[in-house]
Amino acid sequence: MREHWRLYIFLAVPLVYLLLFKYYPMLGIQIAFKKYSIAGGIWGSDWVGFDNFKRFFTSYQFSRILPNTLILSFYYLIASFPIPIILALCFNAVRVEAYKKFVQTITYLPHFISTVVMVGMLFQIFNARTGLYGVLYNSIVGEYPADLLGSPSAFRHLYVWSGVWQSAGWGTIIYVANLASVDVELHEAAQLDGASRFQRVLHIDLPAILPTVSIMLILAAGNIMNIGFEKVYLMQNDLNRSASEVISTYVYNVGLAAGGGDFSYATVIGLFNSVINFILVVVVNQISKTVSKSSLW
Amino acid sequence: MSRSTVKRKFIQDSANDKAFYIIIYGLLGVICLLMLYPLVYIISSSFSSAAAVSAGKVVMLPVDPTLDGYKAVFQNSDIWIGYRNTIFYTVFGTVINVAMTLIAAYPLSQRDLPGKGLVMFLFTFTMLFNGGMIPNFILIRDLKMINTVWAMLIPNAIIVYNMIITRTYIQNNIPEELSEAARIDGCNEFVYFFAMVVPLSKAVIAVITLYYAVAHWNAYFSAFLYLSDKELFPLQLFLRDILIANTIDPSQLVDPELMAAKQGMADLLKYALIVVSTVPIMCIYPFVQKYFIKGVMIGSIKG
Numbered sequence: 066m067r068e069h070w071r072l073y074i075f076l077a078v079p080l081v082y083l084l085l086f087k088y089y090p091m092l093g094i095q096i097a098f099k100k101y102s103i104a105g106g107i108w109g110s111d112w113v114g115f116d117n118f119k120r121f122f123t124s125y126q127f128s129r130i131l132p133n134t135l136i137l138s139f140y141y142l143i144a145s146f147p148i149p150i151i152l153a154l155c156f157n158a159v160r161v162e163a164y165k166k167f168v169q170t171i172t173y174l175p176h177f178i179s180t181v182v183m184v185g186m187l188f189q190i191f192n193a194r195t196g197l198y199g200v201l202y203n204s205i206v207g208e209y210p211a212d213l214l215g216s217p218s219a220f221r222h223l224y225v226w227s228g229v230w231q232s233a234g235w236g237t238i239i240y241v242a243n244l245a246s247v248d249v250e251l252h253e254a255a256q257l258d259g260a261s262r263f264q265r266v267l268h269i270d271l272p273a274i275l276p277t278v279s280i281m282l283i284l285a286a287g288n289i290m291n292i293g294f295e296k297v298y299l300m301q302n303d304l305n306r307s308a309s310e311v312i313s314t315y316v317y318n319v320g321l322a323a324g325g326g327d328f329s330y331a332t333v334i335g336l337f338n339s340v341i342n343f344i345l346v347v348v349v350n351q352i353s354k355t356v357s358k359s360s361l362w
Numbered sequence: 363m364s365r366s367t368v369k370r371k372f373i374q375d376s377a378n379d380k381a382f383y384i385i386i387y388g389l390l391g392v393i394c395l396l397m398l399y400p401l402v403y404i405i406s407s408s409f410s411s412a413a414a415v416s417a418g419k420v421v422m423l424p425v426d427p428t429l430d431g432y433k434a435v436f437q438n439s440d441i442w443i444g445y446r447n448t449i450f451y452t453v454f455g456t457v458i459n460v461a462m463t464l465i466a467a468y469p470l471s472q473r474d475l476p477g478k479g480l481v482m483f484l485f486t487f488t489m490l491f492n493g494g495m496i497p498n499f500i501l502i503r504d505l506k507m508i509n510t511v512w513a514m515l516i517p518n519a520i521i522v523y524n525m526i527i528t529r530t531y532i533q534n535n536i537p538e539e540l541s542e543a544a545r546i547d548g549c550n551e552f553v554y555f556f557a558m559v560v561p562l563s564k565a566v567i568a569v570i571t572l573y574y575a576v577a578h579w580n581a582y583f584s585a586f587l588y589l590s591d592k593e594l595f596p597l598q599l600f601l602r603d604i605l606i607a608n609t610i611d612p613s614q615l616v617d618p619e620l621m622a623a624k625q626g627m628a629d630l631l632k633y634a635l636i637v638v639s640t641v642p643i644m645c646i647y648p649f650v651q652k653y654f655i656k657g658v659m660i661g662s663i664k665g
Contacts, residue, residue, distance in 0.1 A: 069475060069476065071550060071551035071552060072468075072469040072472060072475055072551060073469070075465045075466075075468055075469045075551075075555070076465070076466065076469045076470075076481065078462065078465060079462055079465060079466035079520060080481065080484075082462065082516075082519055082520065083484060083485065083488070083520070085501075086498075086501070086516070086517050086519070087488040087492065087493075088484075088488075089493075089501060090492065090493025090494070090497035090498045090500075090501050091491070091492070091493045091497070092493075092497075093493050093496070093497025093498075093500055093501065094493055094494065094497055096496070096497070096500075106500075106504075107497075107500060152393070155386050155389060155390055156390075158382075158383070158386050159386065159387065159390065160383070164387070164390075167394075168390045168391075168393070168394055170648065170651065171394045171397050171398055172393065172394070172397050173647070173651070174397065174401065174644060174647070175397060175401075177576065177580075177640070177643050177644050177647055178580075178640055179579070179580030179581075179582070179598055179601075179639070179640070180580065180582065181580075181582050181598045181601045181602045181605065181606065182601060182605070182636050182639060182640055184605070184606055185601065185605030185606060185632065185635075185636055186400060186404060186636060188605065188606060189404070189407075189605075189629065189632055189633065189636075190400060190403065190404075192629075194418075195415065195416055195418055195625065195626075195629055196418075197403055197418075197421070199418065200418030200421075203418075230396070230397070230400070234397065261376060261378045261379055261382065262378075262379045262382045262383070263378070263379075263382050287490070294495075294583070295582065295583055299602065299606050313495070316494070316495050316496065317495060320495065320496045320499075321495070321496070321499060321587065328496050328500070331495070331496045332494060332496045332497060335494030335495055335496060336494060338494075339491055339492065339494060342490075342491075343490055343491050346490055
């Protein structure tokens with residue numbers, strides 16, 4: 066008999082970590098149904114039922130941050146999802162190995178830029194006076210442009226397209242790996258039958274990566290509501306807040322920012338977000354399971 | 363490889379295909395320029411003079427090349443503190459990450475471990491659902507980890523995705539017969555783990571080390587939530603203060619000429635700062651590229 070107990074000793078520390086840092090906070094969610102007080106803490110505060118939820122659902126903020134979150138998420142998903150697929154198909158069609166390597170390396174680079182630096186770069190480049198944007202606009206039109214960084218209508222475009230710039234190249238890797246395993250014979254046979262390279266992309270390469278595409282789509286759909294706190298918060302200012310306040314930044318502003326401190330209310334909002342997210346993953350996974358036979362579980 | 367090149371000689375590119383290749387190569391060239399240009403612009407600006415930057419003269423190459431921006435960066439004591447702390451968090455954080463990931467992944471890669479399914483479920487479930495910002499904050503506060511280095515090292519000790527990559531790798535690359543043979547030779551699990559599993563998992567250890575290290579280097583969220591003592595700030599948090607919160611505020615100055623000069627200097631400092639903080643991680647990258655890609659591929663096998 067194998068010494069299983071020794072394997073459990075390996076697992077002990079990770080399990081303690083998991084229960085303490087990942088599962089214990091889930092018990093903390095109960096403060097969504099309580100009126101959190103410092104003295105009472107998580108366990109001793111008074112129950113208030115669904116009061117916090119009612120307050121959230123009827124608040125003016127709810128009707129603002131929910132659409133903001135959804136619009137930003139879907140816009141990002143639609144803009145960022147197809148580009149790596151197209152890019153990977155292009156990479157795969159390049160026959161000069163050196164050029165392929167070069168192009169791939171260049172497109173991977175932005176992935177390594179941190180969120181803080183990325184937003185810093187946006188601020189520098191899109192500065193309406195000293196930035197590249199302001200300078201070029203001025204030299205063409207003859208006057209300085211309006212400030213994009215404080216504009217609610219520009220916020221989403223800046224957020225989404227800078228995200229695309231950063232992630233498009235890196236996102237190709239999984240598809241490129243997939244394409245590398247396509248049987249050369251398939252291409253040769255099609256070529257002998259007179260298929261052009263473009264036809265082979267459509268009828269050989271694309272079908273080969275479709276299962277991966279649907280898995281990636283499930284994962285992306287599961288992240289719809291998880292629109293990153295970090296980047297939105299960094300890009301947010303009082304001028305663009307009407308478009309940039311999303312659920313996660315609102316949780317922070319209500320719960321932890323100076324002048325906040327309403328833990329129960331902030332937890333309600335976070336919980337609302339997590340639950341919707343969870344339901345989305347399950348539903349999309351189920352749809353994918355029936356439609357394309359590929360699923361996460 | 364050679365066979366396909368031989369065949370290619372027989373099948374000439376049609377005019378159609380030639381056009382296809384020209385479009386693809388051209389398109390990729392344009393994409394490369396789009397990727398590179400912002401980076402070139404930042405680097406060129408960082409080497410230009412403050413006056414050229416504030417007058418918007420930099421478009422492609424540095425104008426009036428100077429190192430003023432870099433001098434300003436390295437005279438800033440916050441940057442040094444930030445660098446010191448970030449290196450500390452990256453090194454120790456990654457060591458903890460890799461150790462924890464390995465000791466979780468190894469038992470879970472063993473097919474005959476009772477209860478494995480449950481433990482895997484416990485791990486995977488945390489990828490889909492979590493307590494959220496506030497309950498996590500309360501936990502860290504109650505553990506007295508606020509304003510300690512532990513808040514930067516412990517709460518994300520295992521990234522489940524990396525654990526799954528590691529487990530899949532061990533499962534596919536270290537045959538279980540090996541562990542049986544070792545046991546017959548009287549080798550226990552601990553010895554086997556250090557003598558066999560760790561050395562044979564070098565490739566995947568390289569991959570997750572890189573993933574974790576890049577994440578630590580670029581992280582600001584935990585520091586932002588849990589740290590208020592400047593002595594503990596990682597580089598990214600100082601960067602946030604300077605690049606985004608704009609602690610250097612030129613509008614405080616009244617004299618327009620001085621203001622322009624200050625603005626130019628502030629911008630120059632920012633450009634240099636962006637370069638200084640990003641170059642280390644980008645320099646490592648070409649050397650480790652193949653491991654990164656391998657990591658994504660190992661992960662994708664799981665599906």
